Amino acid sequence: MAKTARAAAVHLLNEVLGEGALLGQVDAPLAALSPADRARAQRLAALVLRHVEQADRVLKPFLRKTPPLLVVNVLRLAVVELVQGEAAHGVVNEAVTLVRNDRHAGAFSGLVNAVLRKVAALEAPFAKLPPQRLPYWLRKPLVDAWGREAVTAMEAVQAQVPPVDLSVKPGWQGDLAGEPLPTGSLRLASAGQLSALPGYAEGAWWVQDAAAALAVPLLAPQPGEAVVDLCAAPGGKTLQLAAAGAEVTALDISEARLGRLRENLARTGLSAQVVVADALTWQPERQFDAILLDAPCSATGTIRRHPDLPFIKDGSELAELVPLQAALLDRALGWLKPGGRLVYCTCSLLPDEGEAQLAAALARHPGLRVEPAAVPGMDPAWLTEAGALRLRPDYWAGRGGMDGFFMVRLAR
Numbered sequence: 163m164a165k166t167a168r169a170a171a172v173h174l175l176n177e178v179l180g181e182g183a184l185l186g187q188v189d190a191p192l193a194a195l196s197p198a199d200r201a202r203a204q205r206l207a208a209l210v211l212r213h214v215e216q217a218d219r220v221l222k223p224f225l226r227k228t229p230p231l232l233v234v235n236v237l238r239l240a241v242v243e244l245v246q247g248e249a250a251h252g253v254v255n256e257a258v259t260l261v262r263n264d265r266h267a268g269a270f271s272g273l274v275n276a277v278l279r280k281v282a283a284l285e286a287p288f289a290k291l292p293p294q295r296l297p298y299w300l301r302k303p304l305v306d307a308w309g310r311e312a313v314t315a316m317e318a319v320q321a322q323v324p325p326v327d328l329s330v331k332p333g334w335q336g337d338l339a340g341e342p343l344p345t346g347s348l349r350l351a352s353a354g355q356l357s358a359l360p361g362y363a364e365g366a367w368w369v370q371d372a373a374a375a376l377a378v379p380l381l382a383p384q385p386g387e388a389v390v391d392l393c394a395a396p397g398g399k400t401l402q403l404a405a406a407g408a409e410v411t412a413l414d415i416s417e418a419r420l421g422r423l424r425e426n427l428a429r430t431g432l433s434a435q436v437v438v439a440d441a442l443t444w445q446p447e448r449q450f451d452a453i454l455l456d457a458p459c460s461a462t463g464t465i466r467r468h469p470d471l472p473f474i475k476d477g478s479e480l481a482e483l484v485p486l487q488a489a490l491l492d493r494a495l496g497w498l499k500p501g502g503r504l505v506y507c508t509c510s511l512l513p514d515e516g517e518a519q520l521a522a523a524l525a526r527h528p529g530l531r532v533e534p535a536a537v538p539g540m541d542p543a544w545l546t547e548a549g550a551l552r553l554r555p556d557y558w559a560g561r562g563g564m565d566g567f568f569m570v571r572l573a574r
């Protein structure tokens with residue numbers, strides 16, 4: 163069992179890079195740690211995942227053969243910490259101890275010591291290296307869609323620790339230091355312990371990426387309107403809909419994820435009717451003024467917040483996701499009242515889950531039309547030719563970027 167944050171970080175890396183586990187779903191290595199050390203372990207693991215490629219390039223000249231994964235991950239963590247300016251003796255000593263204490267890797271402790279002393283003597287070892295590249299299966303379609311320069315800019319943003327964005331309940335007068343973004347979110351440069359911030363206990367705000375927060379303004383829910391949020395959990399968009407005064411039905415197939423949605427509603431004092439169901443078979447008893455379909459997707463727009471994704475996904479799930487998105491959209495369109503509107507969105511950078519999905523839906527549904535996107539604070543450059551919003555991590559790069567999203571408002 164890991165006794166220090168660094169040891170736990172190495173175990174987390176072993177699970178992600180060796181077993182293909184999602185970083186957020188690995189708990190065992192964290193079990194014996196204090197909350198502060200758990201957070202540090204997760205932060206360190208995420209930091210390494212943002213720089214695996216550079217760390218490996220720095221290490222390569224010093225390794226004749228590739229050591230076992232645990233040793234490699236100890237070395238990667240140490241390199242990244244040295245680059246961050248951590249004191250060399252502490253970093254090197256703990257790396258050596260971690261390896262020495264491992265039953266299978268103990269013999270490599272001398273190598274670790276020798277390699278890290280050489281790395282510690284280098285000046286700014288990452289300075290001339292490009293940001294970590296996305297894997298080929300993802301990079302290729304992104305370069306085809308957005309161009310090489312844009313993809314490099316996305317990779318540069320994905321290498322940075324992202325800021326924390328909050329959606330604040332309308333009318334809250336509390337005092338929270340942060341950068342008010344043009345679209346209404348509040349951006350915190352360094353969040354620290356969120357639950358200690360003003361307004362947390364009274365549920366005055368919730369964490370939600372600034373790009374994710376645009377789908378609800380695009381739908382523009384009105385007080386008293388009947389709105390269904392399909393694929394609602396964990397509920398960031400449900401909270402926005404409820405805060406706008408809509409009568410919200412929040413549906414999701416996952417009971418576990420809806421548990422988090424219920425907690426979020428309870429903390430913020432907002433209300434919604436919660437339904438556990440498969441949207442492909444659910445039969446609503448009414449039609450809706452507005453529908454939000456935040457469809458399951460590759461989540462490739464969220465890599466800046468989830469640097470583990472490029473290492474565990476291979477694009478194979480798209481073969482199921484793309485038809486599922488189309489089926490959900492076809493079904494949801496049938497639940498709109500005459501004159502109603504639907505927002506379809508995905509946190510994906512891939513046109514197959516966005517622009518192409520829209521074009522196919524317009525071809526399948528004669529009479530369906532796009533209502534060109536207009537949300538407060540939006541940059542006209544985000545608008546596609548078809549009238550949808552294409553949001554990318556490299557937008558607002560100087561401010562810390564935003565998650566990648568596609569969103570479109572449809573009516574018929």
Ligand SMILES: C[S@@+](CC[C@H](N)C(=O)[O-])C[C@H]1O[C@@H](n2cnc3c(N)ncnc32)[C@H](O)[C@@H]1O
Binds near residue numbers: 392396399400413439
């Ligand atoms: C992108 S996430 C939704 C995020 C959420 N809208 C938010 O803002 O917090 C997609 C959700 O779709 C749900 N989902 C996947 N397939 C579904 C289906 N057939 N019916 C209903 N929900 C589904 C997943 O459980 C997941 O919670």
